[in-house]
Amino acid sequence: MLRTLFAPRLILLHLLVIGVLVAFMFLGQWQLGVFQASGAKPADDPAPVPVTQLSQVGRYITKEQVNRQVTATGEYVAGDQLLVADRVADVTAPGGRAAKGKGYWLLTPLRLEDGTLVPVVRGWVPTPTDPAVAVPGGTVTVTGRLRASEETGDVVPSGPLPEGQVALVSTAELINLWTDAPLRSGFIVAASQDPPLAAKPVAAPRPMEDVGFSWRNLAYAVQWWIFAGFAVFMWYHFVREAVRSDQRRRQAAVGREPAATEPTG
Structure with missing residues (x-):
């Protein structure tokens, strides 16, 4: 399993998801700050x-x-x-x-x-x-x-x-x-x-x-965090499928190996 998780194709996926999470969390925090500041001018x-x-x-x-x-x-x-x-x-x-x-x-x-x-x-x-x-x-x-x-x-x-x-x-x-x-x-x-x-x-x-809060910015913040959660879900889905596929390939390879013959005396 570890070999699959650290395969080059999955390492790229891990790095991509980390970058997406950082970006989405930052954007959500930014929109939350705009919402908090919108209540007064x-x-x-x-x-x-x-x-x-x-x-x-x-x-x-x-x-x-x-x-x-x-x-x-x-x-x-x-x-x-x-x-x-x-x-x-x-x-x-x-x-x-x-x-x-x-x-x-x-x-x-x-x-x-x-x-x-x-x-x-x-x-x-x-x-x-x-x-x-x-x-x-x-x-x-x-x-x-x-x-x-x-x-x-x-x-x-x-x-x-x-x-x-x-x-x-x-x-x-x-x-x-x-x-x-x-x-x-x-x-x-x-x-x-x-x-x-x-x-x-x-x-x-x-x-x-007081001028009232900009609720639209709060919705944007929640939206970015939902996107971040969806990115985690998709990462989990791809990693799980990669692990299962690798396991199936190993099992198929074992099944194709010729059976060992007993020595005759």
Whole structure:
């Protein structure tokens, strides 16, 4: 049987089927990705507005307000800065996390002119000792995107954190840590600042709107995977027939051999 399976004609068949499977699985995955991406498209991206128009004290950030461009002017409260551990420089990663390039978000409260605080992610640093951790003094103006408070289930801490570090940007948690002024909901992911940001800015997406899924692409994905299954079926059929044919030929050859004659004495 092994001789049949590794015959030159079947080796070519094996290689052909492997190539077909790889191609069909890739095409199916591609169509699935198109389907998944079809549910939303970039929405209108209005010009920045003061954060006080969208973020309030004691009110949730609405879906329509998430990722809106905002500006905020005030002074950072350097003594209350926190490091958000185990993060990457891209808020679009699941939970802001990734297998490589982990570091820290710089989370600093910005005291606005009305005395309220708004959390600002000033950027990303690879280590807690990076020089960019230092908080600028004086009045600053931040432009960025407004994000909703993270929920406990969004981020799974890898273990106990040192003092001065947190696992997520949660308004409910920050209220207990920053107690000297009312805290506005959500947080700003800074894209630019005056004076300029020292840390690497954290990438945040523009607003998206639901447009409905393209079910045709999902059907295409399933279709390619069905083709892959059919290719496996046909491969099995040809290999089985080749093995049976080889067995029949060997049996016929044995039947045609002359019978051995007994010696006469």
